[in-house]
Amino acid sequence: MAKTLTINGQHVSAEDDQTLLEAALDAGIKIPTLCRLEGLSEVGACRLCLVEIAGSAKLQPACVTKVVEGMEVQTDTERLRKYRLMILELLFAERNHICAVCVANGHCELQTLAQQHGMSHVRFSYLYPQADVDASHDRFVIDHNRCILCTRCVRVCDEIEGAHTWDVMGRGTNSRVITDLNEPWGDSQTCTSCGKCVQVCPTGALFEKGKSVAEMAKRREFLPYLTLMRQQPR
Amino acid sequence: MKVIKPPLPSEDKRWKIVDAKMRRLGYAGHALIETLHTVQESFGYLDKEALSFIARALRVPPSRVYGVATFYNFFSLKPQGVHTCVVCLGTACYVKGASQVLAAIELYSGIKSGETTSDKQLSLLTARCIGACAIGPAVVYDGIVAGHRTPDNAVEKLEGVIGDGA
Amino acid sequence: MVLEQLIAITEKEKKARKEICIRCCMAAGCMSSRGAEIKESIEKAVSEKGLQNRIEVRRVGCMGSCGQGPMVGIEPAGLLYQHVTPENAASIVEGLSGGSAEAELGDPKHPFFSRQKLIVCANSGRIDPERIEDSIEAGGYLTLQHVVSELQPSQVIDAVLKSGLRGRGGAGYPTGLKWGTVAKSPGTRKFVVCNGDEGDPGAFMDRSVLESDPHRVLEGMAIAGYAVGADQAFIYVRAEYPLAVSRLQTAIRQAKHHGLLGNGIFESTFNFNVELRIGAGAFVCGEETALMASIEGRRGQPHPRPPFPAESGLWGFPTLINNVETYANIVPIVKKGPDWFASLGTEKSKGTKVFSLTGKVRNNGLIEVPIGITIREIVEDLGGGAPDGAKVKAVQTGGPSGGCIPVEHFDTPVDYESLVGLGSIMGSGGMVVMDEHTNMVDVARFYMQFCMEESCGKCIPCRAGTVQMYELLTKIVERRGTRNDLEQLEELCDLVKHTSLCGLGQTAPNPVLSTLRYFRNEYLELLNKEVQESGSSGVQEQKT
Numbered sequence: 001m002a003k004t005l006t007i008n009g010q011h012v013s014a015e016d017d018q019t020l021l022e023a024a025l026d027a028g029i030k031i032p033t034l035c036r037l038e039g040l041s042e043v044g045a046c047r048l049c050l051v052e053i054a055g056s057a058k059l060q061p062a063c064v065t066k067v068v069e070g071m072e073v074q075t076d077t078e079r080l081r082k083y084r085l086m087i088l089e090l091l092f093a094e095r096n097h098i099c100a101v102c103v104a105n106g107h108c109e110l111q112t113l114a115q116q117h118g119m120s121h122v123r124f125s126y127l128y129p130q131a132d133v134d135a136s137h138d139r140f141v142i143d144h145n146r147c148i149l150c151t152r153c154v155r156v157c158d159e160i161e162g163a164h165t166w167d168v169m170g171r172g173t174n175s176r177v178i179t180d181l182n183e184p185w186g187d188s189q190t191c192t193s194c195g196k197c198v199q200v201c202p203t204g205a206l207f208e209k210g211k212s213v214a215e216m217a218k219r220r221e222f223l224p225y226l227t228l229m230r231q232q233p234r
Numbered sequence: 235m236k237v238i239k240p241p242l243p244s245e246d247k248r249w250k251i252v253d254a255k256m257r258r259l260g261y262a263g264h265a266l267i268e269t270l271h272t273v274q275e276s277f278g279y280l281d282k283e284a285l286s287f288i289a290r291a292l293r294v295p296p297s298r299v300y301g302v303a304t305f306y307n308f309f310s311l312k313p314q315g316v317h318t319c320v321v322c323l324g325t326a327c328y329v330k331g332a333s334q335v336l337a338a339i340e341l342y343s344g345i346k347s348g349e350t351t352s353d354k355q356l357s358l359l360t361a362r363c364i365g366a367c368a369i370g371p372a373v374v375y376d377g378i379v380a381g382h383r384t385p386d387n388a389v390e391k392l393e394g395v396i397g398d399g400a
Numbered sequence: 401m402v403l404e405q406l407i408a409i410t411e412k413e414k415k416a417r418k419e420i421c422i423r424c425c426m427a428a429g430c431m432s433s434r435g436a437e438i439k440e441s442i443e444k445a446v447s448e449k450g451l452q453n454r455i456e457v458r459r460v461g462c463m464g465s466c467g468q469g470p471m472v473g474i475e476p477a478g479l480l481y482q483h484v485t486p487e488n489a490a491s492i493v494e495g496l497s498g499g500s501a502e503a504e505l506g507d508p509k510h511p512f513f514s515r516q517k518l519i520v521c522a523n524s525g526r527i528d529p530e531r532i533e534d535s536i537e538a539g540g541y542l543t544l545q546h547v548v549s550e551l552q553p554s555q556v557i558d559a560v561l562k563s564g565l566r567g568r569g570g571a572g573y574p575t576g577l578k579w580g581t582v583a584k585s586p587g588t589r590k591f592v593v594c595n596g597d598e599g600d601p602g603a604f605m606d607r608s609v610l611e612s613d614p615h616r617v618l619e620g621m622a623i624a625g626y627a628v629g630a631d632q633a634f635i636y637v638r639a640e641y642p643l644a645v646s647r648l649q650t651a652i653r654q655a656k657h658h659g660l661l662g663n664g665i666f667e668s669t670f671n672f673n674v675e676l677r678i679g680a681g682a683f684v685c686g687e688e689t690a691l692m693a694s695i696e697g698r699r700g701q702p703h704p705r706p707p708f709p710a711e712s713g714l715w716g717f718p719t720l721i722n723n724v725e726t727y728a729n730i731v732p733i734v735k736k737g738p739d740w741f742a743s744l745g746t747e748k749s750k751g752t753k754v755f756s757l758t759g760k761v762r763n764n765g766l767i768e769v770p771i772g773i774t775i776r777e778i779v780e781d782l783g784g785g786a787p788d789g790a791k792v793k794a795v796q797t798g799g800p801s802g803g804c805i806p807v808e809h810f811d812t813p814v815d816y817e818s819l820v821g822l823g824s825i826m827g828s829g830g831m832v833v834m835d836e837h838t839n840m841v842d843v844a845r846f847y848m849q850f851c852m853e854e855s856c857g858k859c860i861p862c863r864a865g866t867v868q869m870y871e872l873l874t875k876i877v878e879r880r881g882t883r884n885d886l887e888q889l890e891e892l893c894d895l896v897k898h899t900s901l902c903g904l905g906q907t908a909p910n911p912v913l914s915t916l917r918y919f920r921n922e923y924l925e926l927l928n929k930e931v932q933e934s935g936s937s938g939v940q941e942q943k944t
Contacts, residue, residue: 044704045859047899059898064704086895090864123888124868149857158295167297168699168857169304171682173867175857180296181285182304190295266697271639271678298698305699305856307681308639325602325796325832326758328846362683362850364640365604367756367832368466368764369429377642379432 005071014067021049021062024075031075032084032113035150036063037200039223040159046150048084048113051075059083085117093124094173095131096145097203103216104204110148111203127173136186139209140198142177147205149175153197160226165191196222240290243283248276252284256291263294266302270309279310307362315350315357317396319343320374321388324363327370331384335371336360338385339392355396401659402667403545406536413537418456420496422446423473425525426459427611428604428643429466437486438470445490449497461612463525465512467764472503473525482506511781512763517744519752520728521768524612529647532654535615541660543731544619548626548668556627556734557583563738564750565730569595569686569723570798570827571903572749572816578720581710582628585718590630593714593721594621595691596637596644599683600799601850603830605754606724608766610637610644613728614651620727622661622672623734628720631671634695638679648676683800683854687902688721690856701856702902723828725754745771749815749826759796759832760786769814776810779833790835794918798827800847800854801907803914804840823914825907840919841926845873847911851904862905865896869912876926886923890916 002013007024014023019042024031034046042063050059054072062075074080091097091110099105131144154166154177165188169178179188198206199218207216239261242249255272259265269292273284280303289296303309321336340346343356350357366372369381373388375395383391424439443457463471468482472492481492481503488502495501518524527534535541547556561576582590594617598606610617621633637645652674655661663671677695684690685700692714694700713719729751733741742750749771755778758764762784769778779785779795786792794804803824805812812818816826834843852866872889875881893909893916900906916923 043858044901047859047861047901050899061704061901083895083899086891087860087899090860090868093868094864125871127867148860149863164295165297167295167301169301170857171305171699172853172855172857173863175863178297178300181282181289181300190297262697264695264697267680267694268677268697271680294697301699302697305682306679309680323601325600325799325830325846326764328601329759329832329834329838329843361640362599362681362854363601363603365598365607366429366432367602367604367758367830368766369432369469370758372432379428381429381432 003067003069005067005069005073007073008075016067018067019063020051020060020065020067020071020073023067024062024073029075031062032116033063034109034113034148034202035152037152037156037220037223039227040152040155040200043151043155046148047087050080050083052077052080081117084113085119088114088117088119089122089124091148092119092122093126095127095129095147098145101213102146102204103207103211103213104146104218105214107214107217108204109202129173134185135209136184137188137191137193137209138186139193140185140195141207141209142185143205143207144176145205146203147177148203149177150202151177152200152202153177153206156196156200156223160223161192161194161196163190163192163194166197199223240287243287249287251276252288253291256288261292263292266292266294266299267306270303270306274309279313281311312350313354316355317376318357318359318374319376319392319395320359320361320364321347322361322364322366322370322372322374324361324365324367324370326367327363327372330370332371334385335373335383335388338389339373342389342392356392401541401665403542403549406541406545409533409536413533418454420455420477421475422455422457422492422496423460423463423475423525424457425461425463425469425471425473427462427466427608428641429462430470431643433470434486435470438472438484438489441486441489442472442493445493449493451493451497455493455496459528459530460526461524461529462521462608462766464516464521464767465506465763465765467758467762468506471506471525478508480506480508510763512765512767512784515773515777515782516768517752517770518768519732519744520609520616520725520754521612521766522732523616524608524766527613529612529614530650532615532651532658532660535613539735540615540731541619541655543735544622544626544660545666547623547734548666548670553583553627553629556623559734559738560627560730561738563733563741564745564748565726565733565741566749566816567722568725568729568753568828570801570825572826575722575726578710578722579624579627581708582630582718582720585711587718589632589717590628591714591717591719592621592625592628592630592633593688593691593695593709593719594633594635594727595686595688595721595723596635596641597679597686597691598638598641598724598828599686599854600801600828600830602756602758602796602832603799603828604756605766605829607638607641607644608756609724609728609754610641611647614644614648615655616731617724617727618651618655618661618674620730621674622665623730624720624722624727625672626670628718630720631673633672633674634677634714635674636677636679636685636691636695639681640679645676645678652676682856683850684856684902684904687904690902691721692719699856701858702904704901725829746813746815748817753814753826753829755829755831757783757831757833760790760792760835760838761833762787771815772813774811774813775805778814778831779810783833786833786835790837792833793836793838794834794840796824796832796834796843796911797830798825798907798910799830800850801825801903801910802827802830803910804834804843804918805914806918823917824910839877840915840922841873841877844912844915845870845877848873848908851908854904855908856904859899859901859905861896862900862902862908865892865900866905866908868892869896869909873912876923879926879928881927883927886927 491502566572
């Protein structure tokens, strides 16, 4: 049964079990996201897709909130824009994101969002953490300076490839994505070198060897394709 | 499907204790933290060999085992010193001067919290709260809680503890 | 086990009781001050004097006044000795046999004791927590017997609902409603979980209850299992509490042995098994979804709610999660009736609350008081005010998720709503008293460091926001902060509070917000006057 709701004053009809984010997308309303990627499970971690729902004191993440009949949703208020900008600033301050020399310059979701939100400078103090670059793999590189801990790589490797080579170690701001027992990626016994993690990474943290500045465009068509194919009875 | 159990890493009897723990919990993935506790208790820390063995025995991806082992404060990937000294930094201890107690112990031992002395005699740690708030500041020497610590009596007690074991 | 056997154990225990009982506190606080040696030395004195037939020396749990420990109590005389040492312990026996005791006598009539209302702690300091027979003699498991043989699950839930009991873990959600939701949720299996991951620094209520009366908690959990239709339970306890862990292990083993846990309890069709899970040092695991992740053997990271555990919890099954103290209230509610319980407390918050009263206060320890008592009564009457003639300035409740309540609000009655109104929370029951020498900005920084180090790292506002707030607070404490920094701090508080994923993040700014609300002057005094207007905190060059 379809449900009707309003998003930013616009009447929208949605499927019964859709999330707010899906319903908004179908209606042509874009809500910013970083951790979410169609075809992977949702974790509700980046908090960029928070929206205001009439009657709810708390902001709700659109990616995991199911539509409810008669819901009145605001996705682009001044308050939300302010929070989103601050979250992006926090990310820029947390690691060493230097777009000008990054392989993903021009193809980076973080950079795009920052531009869309009119980020002219970062007000928070840069933390300049010591972050490594692991180039031990034959074909791929991980640069922790650019990682935003969205865990897309962890999820695609676990949910789609089925290898679970990636996971996260430590906690808080000291968290790092790792392969196997925090071993060099090139030594991984579980990695199939499929490269899905590289393609889903929103920034220049995971990239193909040999790519230089601004050359690392990501290719993600395989993800909805694989999801669709796996739903077909064979 | 028959599951092939990995062989124990060595003849060391402590692995039998670890294996018994995993068996009791049906070698299920959710036994991971309980198993890590047993290894830490038996061996004092978690090395790569142990983590890799547990991953295979419980059929949990190695990266997840490592992720769990490093998420929780209680697990240590490095061997600890012969003696441990844990300074409680809970609120009650803190307002009664736990940070001065810690500073005195750091000065005396020459190591910072989280470190082990080069002669492997002492590991200095801090705790979030050991629940001994009413007798704070509290320090735990080799598992035994001592309350009402001051910078002086905390160091004095530490000298005694290290002296006894040497 | 059948009712007759329970009664038989009770009779046998009653008969074995002696004329005098010397109670030795062996909870963690007094144990750390040589409590075990004290008991040994008393036992030795009793046998040397040949008084074994008249005097029983009993290991008991917490008597409350931990700060005056080690404690030794004498029944039926009602004497209480404090600061006992192994050296003067023997003289207590002397005192009972015509001589005089050298040990320091405490005052059991002191408001610290007389103003308390013991429900959860009724057996604490009275029974031997390592003997199930002691618990049974005190009425243990009789209520469970009554429940499984006489009541329908819905009747149990109604009783809990009617009592007005609210979750003692901090948020104060009505317990009966939660039970009802779990009971109604469809699922082929259901679980009961007891949250004993008491992570708030400065709080030790759950530790004390588990160390002093573990069977009360197990019985409460079993009644909950019967009510919601669960046959498996987990009790999650911090690894930092080794004594609580070992006493629980003992209690579970004994209860199983007597058929009070396991299959076919009291010859009914009700099965209930309890497994212990030991935490591994992560504050965030006190959050219910993180706790469940931890029980499942994963990193203790919360996930967004809904779905709530009552609908989809452990392994996706409906799961009831309550805190230790909540379960400890169940037996008295069922036994004495919901009306009796509802007659205690305030209109919206019923019953009693256990607090650990610590910090700059004369009488440190564990107290159980009717909800609605004022902060002043707790701090001044029970606690005796600050030591060494200092002035009390504030009391911190709710740990890293709570706030500091200044002395001008001390006449506020303590309940869930009023504390929230003051910018703090009831929390699990930690109460840390601060005096005039306490620097409130430093306290705020202390809590922020805690939250930063305990942030799981999953969501960005908490992970990165707490780091920035800590940096700003450090700057201010070190007198390097500017007005700009203070503004930025407040903006970050607002962000982290409203955008974080779980309770840890959403409440992390509370200690800062409450100190800013009541002690803003202390912040302003620390600001660096020289750089105040130049805005050195500054705008940094864009690097994108």
